[in-house]
Amino acid sequence: MNNENNTTPKLGEGLTNNQIVMISIGGVIGAGLFIGSSAAIAKAGPAVILSYALTSLVVFLVMRMLGEMAVMQPDTGSFSTYATKAIGPWAGFSIGWLYWWFWVLVIPVEAIAGAEILHAWFPMFPAWLYALLFVVILSLANLFDVKNFGAFEFWFSLIKVVAILLFIGICSVAVFGFWPLADVSGIANLYQNGGFMPYGFGGILGGILITAFSFFGVEILSIAAAESANPAEKIRKATNLVIYRIILFFVLSIFLAVSLVDWRSTGFREFGTFQYVLMTLNVPGTKLIMDTVVFVAVASCMNAALYTASRMLFSLGARKDAPAMVTELTPKGVPRIAVLLSCAVGLVGCLANYFFPGQVLTFLLSTTGAIALLVYLVIAISQLILRKRCEAENIEMPFKMWLFPWLTWLVIFTILAVLTYMFFSPDYRYETLMSLSVTCVVVVFGIIVNRKKKYALLKQY
Template sequence: MRPQQNKEPRSLKHGLSSRQVSMISIAGIIGAGLFIGSSNAIATAGPAILISYALTGLLVLLVMRMLGEMAIASPDSGSFSTYAGRAIGPWAGFTIGWLYWWFWVLIIPVEAIAGADILHAWIPAVPSWLFAFLIMVTLSSTNLASVKNFGEFEYWFALVKVVAIAAFIVVCALGVSGYWPLAETSGVGQLLANGGFMPNGFGAVLGGVLVTIFSFFGAEIVTIAAEETENPKEKIRKATNLVVYRIAIFYVASIFFIVSLVAWNDPRLMEVGSFQRALEILNVPSAKLMVDIVVLVAVTSCMNSGLYTASRMLYSLGARGEAHPITRRISGNGVPSAAVILSTLAGFIGCFVNYAFPGKVFGFLLSTTGAIALLVYLVIAVSQLRMRAKLEKSGNPPEFKMWLFPWLTWFVIAVITLVLGYMLVSERYRYETLMTAIVAGTILIMGILRRKPSGSQVLPAADFQKNN
C-alpha cells in the first residue's frame, strides 16, 4: 500500500517586498481625509488646528509604538485583535476584530464613491455607479491575484501621494517666503488674522482632534501586512520609527502652509478643499485638475489598503474560530480568497445602498463608525499594558519597548477615555458615539454568547496555518 502523503499546508505567502512595505508604511493609508477632509478641520479650529494635528499625531505615535512592541514580539495578520484576545480575553479580540472589519467595509464604498464622482465629472456620459463598480472590481481582482499585486499597486499609489505632498510643500514654502513667481502672496499673516491663532477657543481644538484622528487611522496596517513579508519584525520596527516623520512632514507641515496662506473662514475652503484653495491663492495653473488626480489616486489607494486590511482581519477571525470557517480558506497563491470576496461583497452592498437610497441608509451605517478609531486605539493601549506586564513577569521583556512604560501607556488610556467622554456629552458628536456604542455592544454580546461547536477545536491563526 502506498503511504499517504501529507498535503502541503497553505498559508499567507511572504509576497510583499521591503520596497513595498516601506512605501506602504510611509503613505499607504493617506486618503481623501488629508486632501479634502482637512478643510473641515481647519474651519472647526482655525489656525489652531495645527495643535489638533500635533496632539493627534502624538497620540498615534504612542499607539503605534505600543502596537509595534506587541507585533515585533508576535507578528500576526490579526494584529491588535489577536493581541486583545490574548491579553484581555477572547471577547475583546472578537469584538475589536469585527468592529475593525465593519469600519473598513464601510470605508471601502466611501472611497470608491469619491473616486467615481471624480471620474464622472471628467466623463459625464458614464454614470457614477458604474465607475464605482469598475473601481471595486479592479481592486478586488488585484487583491485576489496575489499579495504581490496588492503591494505593487499600493507602492505606486503611495509614491504618487508622497511626490504630490512634497511638491505641494515646496510650492507653498516658496509662496510663504515670497519667491513664488505666480503670486504676490508671502508671509504667514493668516496664522494670526481673522480672530487670531485660536479664534474658536480651545474647545474647538479638541473638536479638531476628533476630526483629524480619522486622517491618521490606518497607520496600523503595516503590522497586519508585515506577516506577509520576509523578516516581519524588522519591517515593523522600521515602519514604527517612520511614523514620526510621516506625521511631521505629511500632516503638520502641509497643514501649516495651508493655514499660513488660506484664511480659516474663507468660503471657498469648504467648497474646493484645503489643498486646492492654497494652490488657487498661489495662482497655480490647473490646480483643480492636479488636486483631482491626486485625490483620485489617494481614494483608490485607501480603498485598496482598506480591502486588504479588512480581508486579513476577517481571515484572522476565521483562523481563530471567530468567523465562519470559509473565511480561513487560502488560495494556491497564498491569498485568503474567501475573505477578500466577502469583504468586497460587503463593499458592493454599501455602494448599492448609497445609490439606491441616497443620503439615508448609508449615512446611517457610516455614523456607526464614528468612534471606532478611538476604541481600537484604547484596546491597543490596554492590551500592551497587560501583555508587557505578563512578559516582564515571565522574565522575557520585549526587544522593542514602549517609552516610559507604564506612564505613557496610562496617559494614552486616560486621553482616549477623556475624548470618548467628551464625544458622548458633546451634542455634535453624541449621535455617532452612541451609534458606535450600539454596534460595539451588539458585537460584544455576540462574542460573549458565542459557543464553540461540540467536538471542534478552535485554533489560533499560527496553529491553523500549520495544521490546515
C-alpha cells in the same frame, strides 16, 4: 506572546521591502488630508496645527505600543490577536469584527467618491457603473496575489508622497516671498483674523475629533508586514519613522496652508484645503492636478480597505471567530473567500447608496464613528497587560514602549476623555451612540461564541 496556533493557514509572503516601505510612508495619506482637513480648520482656526500635532503624538504612541507587540509576534490579525491574548477571546472577537465592519464600509464610500471624479471626467457613463468597475478591478487585484496589492499601493503611495512634497515645496517658496505667480508671503494669517486660537481650547479639541480619523489606517502596516519576509524588523523600522512622516505630511502641510490663506475663507470648505491654497497661489491646472491626486488617494484607501478587511476576516476565521471557509487560501496564499465576502459587502453598500441615496449607507456609516478610537484604546490596554506579563515572566523584549506604564496610561486616559467628550457633544453624540450600540451587540455575540467554544472543548474531554 508566541503563536500557539500551529494549525493556522499560512498567508503568502509576497510583499517586497520597497512595497512595505512605501505602504508605511504613504499609507497614512488619504483624501481626509487633502479635503477633510478643511473641516478641522473651520473648527479650530490656525490652532488646527496644535490639533494635528497632539493627534500625531497620540497616534505615534499608539503605534509604538502596537509595534512592541507586533515585533514580538507578527500576525495578520494584529491588535485583534493581541486583544485575545491580553483581555480575552471576546475582546479579540469584538475588536476584530468592528475593524472589519469599519473597512468594508470604507469600500463603498471610496468607490462612490472615485466614481464621481471619473463621471466628471467622462460623463458618458453613469456614476454607478464607475463605482462597480472600481470595486471589481481592485478586488481582482487583491484576489490573485498579494504582490498585486503591494504593487498598486506602492504606486498610489508614491504619487501621494510626491504630491505632498511638491505642495510643501511650493508653499515654502511662497511663505518666504519668492513665489512669482501670487503676491502672498509670510505667516501673518496665523495670528491675524481673530488670533491663533479664535475658539480657544475647545476649538483645538474639536479639531482633534476631526483629525483623529484622518490618521486611522496607519496600523495597517502591522497587518501587511506579516505577509513579508522578516516582518518583525520591518515593523520596528517603520514604527520608528511614523512620527517623522506624520509631522512632515500633516503638521507641516497644514501649517503652510493656514499661514498662506485666511482660515475664515469659504474656499477651504468649497474646494478642499490643498486645492484652495494652490488656487490662491495661481498654480496652473490646480483643479485637474488635485482631482487626480484625490482620485489616487481614494483608490489607495479603497485598495487598503479591501486588503485590510479580508486579512482581518481571515484572522478571525483562523481563530474560529468566523466561519472556517474564510481561511481558504489560493495557491498564492491569498484568502480568497475573505476577499470575495468583503468585496460583496462593499458592493451592497454601493447599491444601497444608489437605490436609497442618503439613507442606508449614511445610517451604516454612523455606526463607525467611534471605532477608530476604540481600536486605539484596545491597543493601549492590550499593550499594558501583555507588557506586565512579559516583565513578570522576565521575557526579554526587543522593542519597547517608552516610560512604561505612564505613557500607556496617559494614552488610555486621553482616548477615554475624547470618547466622553464625543458622547456629550451634540455634534458627535449620535455617531458615538450608534458606534457604542453596535459595539455592545458585537461584544454580546463575542461572549456567546466564546462560551460555545469553551463548551465544545469541555464536551471533547
